[in-house]
Amino acid sequence: MPKALVIVESPAKAKTIKRYLGSDYSVEASVGHIRDIIQPKNVKNDKRYDLTIHEDNSELHSYGIDVSGESPSENIWEPWYVVSENSKKTITQLRKALKSVDLLYLATDEDREGEAIAWHLVEVLKPKVPFYRMVFHEITEKAIVGALEQTRDIDMNLVAAQEARRIMDRMSGFGWSGVMRQVIGGGASGGPVQSPTTRRLVERERERIRFISADYCSLSASVRHKNAGDVFNTKLIEINNQKVVSGKNDFDENGELKKSNEVVVLDENRSNSLREALKSETLSVSSIERSPYQRKPKPPFTTSTFQQEVINKLGGSASAAMGIAQSLYQNGYITYHRTDSTALSDQAIEAARASIETECGIEYLPREVRTYENKTSSAQLAHEAIRPAGETFRHPDELKGDLNKDQLRVYEIIWKRTLASQMTDERGETARMLLSGAVSFDDSSESQTLIFSASGRVITHPGFRYIYEETPENDEEVAGEEILPDLPEGETVTIEGIEVKNHSTKPPARFTESSIVKWMEEVGIGRPSTFSATIGKIRAREYTYKEGRSLVPTVKGIVGTNFLELEFNEEVQYHNRANLEQSLDKIANGDKNRVETLDKWWFEPAIGFKHKLVDVEDKIQLGELPKLRHEIAHHVGFDPESNQNIYARFANQKPYVQYDIDGETASIPESLPPDQLTVPKAKEYLNAAAEPDQVLCEDPETGLDVVLRQGSYGWYVSLGHFPKWPRSSSPEGELMRLPHHLKPLKVAAAYLRSAVDPTDDEAILYLLNSPKRGIGKRSIEHFQTIAEDNQCSLLEAFQTGSVLKSGSSQESALEKLIQLITQYQKKQESERPSSLIRELLHDSGYWEEVLALKDPESKIKNIELFISALSKFDNCQVAVDVLFERERLKNTPRPKTASLIDGMDPETLTKEEALQLLSLPKVLEPDVDSQITPTNPDPETETSEEEIPEITVHNGPYGPYLRFGDDTRSLGDDDDPFTITYSRAREILSQPKQFRRRQSKEITLKNDDGSPCTDPVSEKPIVLKEGRFGPYVTDGDTNASLQLGDSVEQMNGERAKELLAERRAQQ
Known part of the structure; x- marks a missing residue:
């Protein structure tokens, strides 16, 4: 019999499958994808680069994808794949295994990703033996053997669809992330699925922000019939033919009644008045309606409904649910868990019905099997629903010794849901009784007609609920059984108790992981395999965080969404991604061409993704970044007291609030829910930030102020004040925060300084060879010596002309520089600095020199940013003063700081405690009990020097600690770092090393x-x-x-x- 190699994706799956195949089969794992698209930075080092026409192929350099053919109509869209570093060892093992077999079976997962992995394996391994695609829905012996008998070729349509998705994800993700990091900051990123999903979370938060709560009361009465026994509950629903307001559906988001003329609102006073009037009154039965009802079970699980139900029943996240499902699938307990289908195979239906008859009884089996239609907009119907694996379903009790607690709970949910989907309907009877009465209340002598309502339900056959209690979708499903008495119309009942409740309408609930997965499925964004990863990525990027089960958007998430809505509005519309998903489905089905789809998405004039990306990059290069950042800020509201708007922004990895465009700023907590960031709340932070530093005392040694401050990581004291940089949005701040360490900016700044002050030797010296003038180091040193001897400026020394050879090109270049500076010294008095520096850089020849360099775009871009910043200034001298102030601030020493130690309260911190904190680190002085260690114990030596080991006390980020050479020990709560003795320190250091606070404590x-x-x-x-x-x-x-x-x-x-x-x- 021929030998065969079976390649699956995971080692766990390989281990399970190996049990079902004989010794003629070896089973190995690829461990997921073995190749990915090359990183752009590595493109030029790839051996394919020299063989490629890469002029005008910007996509290759930016994304690692070779797009261009010989003509636009012949685009190839070929990703440059490279073997992942982590997969090289795996590939070596697979090649070795392939040498000793006669057949290759590619048994990767049955979705598009699995199909692509199979294709990549063939491309890399290049097998010389026949190879076949092998697919299965479950890992059981029958399924595996059956799959070996029904192999097929690799489906290249599925591969094309997966590759198209990967290309779109790479190009949109890299493209968005590139511009977002410039506009918002490091760590910002976008993606074709994550960004629309983030937008939905943000939209819900906007609804909450706009929402205005409304107050109302409800009144219910417990009543009893003299012959009917138990009390039953009724609720007031009408007064004088007007509906009594009963919930949020009666109010709009502004807290206003939707139909103010048709409803009545009970406030607390009216409710209490009515309660008094109703005491011991009677109501009469106006009508009673009874009707049968039945509820059908829900379909078996798709990936989406599985994630929703597991999260709702067990908590946790979509990723956690999928992780458990993955382990159950790989070990042969459930079918494939990434599916859009609600279908069950005939074998599964037979197994479910057999289990139902055994567990529940034949009365719970419907006469005909149940089938379900898929409701999602783009379901891949090749798969089955998620169900227990095998021809017979194992009872959860049988698996208690095989599965851990979480796996068993999830398996039980799948088992019960599968059985329930094939069981009978829940059947019962609902009843609604209306009761009327009339009383006078609310200081009115006229009698007012009241209508009360009572509802009940009786379950006559539990059906599927016998085994599975579904998570309710609304309050009506939550209600349990309540039996109403059988009373005729006109019969009276006595009121025995009255309850008044106060209510406030609540804003729309935030999404949970369960509800956002449900929304993604309904809208058609993403695929089952991407739902959990998308949510995880959104959280990892800190666009949202979890508060309980709710997903709360952050300021960073709102600002990022605002940016994409502004510049890529169509791309973050929900229908756009759903349409792309449908296009990918058509590629997978062979109904659409991959290249044509990508060409249209990327290149289509005006609306193609590339064109929009270029538009944003142009705005950034043209100096519109400050304007763009302001446009995407979150508008908190208008403050009438200061007559200014307040905005929430995100920069330098932190959120903050600001008055108007360039007003005062204040940091805010990253986890502050946006709907709680009101104008009063924002003013609290702004007012606190505007308060001057709290000076505790003066340091007696240095004379500097000891200041108490609150930072991002808590309270601390500083020895002296921090230099105050101007706001980044101010003209001064914008100019100061440019990358002045880069040569183009150094040269531009030097030219501006020399024009304002020709005696600025530092600036002149920097310009001598910018552009190159051929003036050597020795000549420059001679000029410096002349300037020093004659106590004149370098420019005046140049004019002696005694260093350079007469008539030389160097002398000519130097004369032109002198003339240029002299000329522009006069111009600077009347010209704006932005126009002056542009002219000066052109006239000096430096601009042309930069253009001649390799890759000049970034250098010219930085010069343009410098000129843009200078455009905010009318006077050259003022701009130069800002440049000098920047140097002063940059060179100002950072004050010494010390964090408050646990137990210290900033409200009661004394000056003595503050000075003690700043005294650390300090060297401990030896005391009389200190042990002396002789460094030279040689008895022949007449004298021996004695050395006391130096021990220092420090205050680190994780608390106080001791240092002795390279050895450290944390101080416990019982040891005071300010009073600890040398002997006690030696004692602590002599003890075995324990976990330090700064180490990885488990x-x-x-x-x-x-x-x-x-x-x-x-x-x-x-x-x-x-x-x-x-x-x-x-x-x-x-x-x-x-x-x-x-x-x-x-x-x-x-x-x-x-x-x-x-x-x-x-x-």
Whole structure:
């Protein structure tokens, strides 16, 4: 029998499949994708580069994708793939395994990504043996053997669709991220799925911000019939034929009634008045309606509905749910978990019906099997729904010894949902009773007619609910059974109790991971395999964070969305991405051409993605960045007190609020929900920032002020004041914050300085060979000596002409420089600095020299930024003064600082404590108990010097600690860093090294029952550690940093699993 190699994606799947195949089969894992598109920075070093026509092929340099053919109609759209560094060892192993077999089976996942991986494997391995594509929905012996008998070729349409998506993702992601990082700052990024999804979260937050709450009351009465036994509840719904307001549907987002003439609002006074009037009154039955009802079960799980239900029932995140499903699939417990389909195979239906008959009884089996239509706009119907694997479904109780707690809970949900989807309807009866009465209240003598309503429900056959309780979608589904008495019309009941409740309408609820996944599926954004990764990426970029189960957008997320809505509005419209998904479906089905689709998306005049990207880059290069940043700021509101608008902005990795365009600023917490960032709240931060530094005392040694300040990481004291830089939005700030370390800006600044002051030797010296004038180092030194001997400026020394050879090109160039500076010294008195420096750079020849350099665009761009900043100034001298002030601020020493130690309160901090903090680090003085260590114990030596080891006390970012050479120890709570003695320090240092606060201290996370919390994928314990870059959780295989909104104190096992799952989804 021929030998065969089967390649799957994961080692876990390989291990499971190997159990079902004989010794003639070897099973290896590719460990996911083996190739990806080359990074743009590596393009020129690739051996393909010299063989490529790369003139005008900007896409190749920017994205690693060779787009251009010999003509626009022959574009090729060929990504340059490279083997991933992590896959090189795997490929070596696969090649070795391939040498000893006669057949190759490519058994990667059955979706587009799996098809692409299979194609990449063939492209890299170049097998000389026959190869076949092998697909299966579940990992069972029958499924695997069946797949071997029904192989096919690689579906190149699916590969083309996956490649088109990857190209779009690469180019839109890199393109957006490039401009967003210039406009918003480092870490900002965009993507074709993540950006519209972020926009939806932001839109909901805008709804919450606009929302104005309205107050109202409700009144309910508990009543009893003299012969009917139990009390039942009624609710007041009408007064004098007007509907009583009962919820948010009666109000608009401004808190105004939608139909003010048709409804009545009960306030607290009217409600209390009515309550008094109704005491011991009776109501009469006006009508009672009874009708049968039935509820159908929901379909078996798709990826989206699975994520929603697991999150709703068990908590956690979409990534965590998918991680558990992945482990269940790879180990043969469930079918493939990335699917849009609600279909079940005939085998699965038979297994479900057999389980229903065993578990529930034959009365819960419908006569005909149930089938379900897909409701999503672009479902891939080749797959089955998610269900238990196999010809018979294993009961969850059978798997208690095989699965961990999380895996078992998820399997049970899938098992129950699958069975429920094939069970009978829930059946029962609903009843609605209307009761009327009349009383006078509210200081009115006239009697007013009241209508009360009572509702009830009786379940006569639980149907699918016998085994599976679905997560309710609305309040009506939450209601349990309530039986109403069978009373005839006209019968009276007595009011026994009255309850008045105060209500306030609530803003629209924020999305949870469950509800945003549901929205993504309904709109058609993304694919099942991308839902969890998209949410994880949005959170990792800190466009949103989790508060409970809610996803709260950040200021960074709002500003990023504002930018994309402004410049790429069509691209972040929901229908746009849904249309692209449909185009990809057509490519996958062979109904659309990949190249034509990409050409239209990228190159279409005016609306193509490339054109919009170039437009934004042009705006940035033309100096419109400040304007653009202002346009995308989040408008908090208008402050009538200061007569200014307040904006929330994001820059330098932090959010802040600001008055108008260039007013005062103040940092705000990153996790402040935007709907709580009101004008009064913003003014609190602005007023606090405007308060002068709190000077505690004067340092007796230096005479500098000791200042108490609050920073991003808490309270601290400083010895002296920090230099105050101007606001970045001010003309001075804009000029100062340019990259002055770059040569083009140094030259431009030197020319401006020399025009204002020809005796500025530093500036003149920098200009001598900018552009090149051939003046050597020795000649320059001679000129400097002349200037020093004659106590004159360099320019005056040049005019002696005694250094350079008469008539030489150097002498001629120097004379032109002198004339140029003299000429522009006169011009600077009347010209604006922006126009003067442009002329000066051209007249000097420096502009032309820059244009002749290799890749001059970035250098010219920086000069234009300098000129743009100068355009805010009317006077050259003022602009030069700003340049000198920048140098002064840059060279001003940073004051010494010290963080407050745990237990210190900024409100009660004394000057003595502040001075003690600033005294650290300090050297401990030896005391009488100190042990002396002789450095030269040789007995033949007449004298031996004795050395006391130096021990210092420090205050680090994780608290006080001792240092002895390279050895350190943290100080415990019982040791005061200010009073600790040398002997005590020696004692601490002599003890075995324990975890220091700055080291990775491990805390094993626990479940609610106290058992160690294990990751559902790796099945290893999860620990919380303090690392070099902050706290993180790890299972030993995957590390995940804590995100915005997380804290060490509140970290638990469920959240840790989410973080690890999200991190895996990004890898």
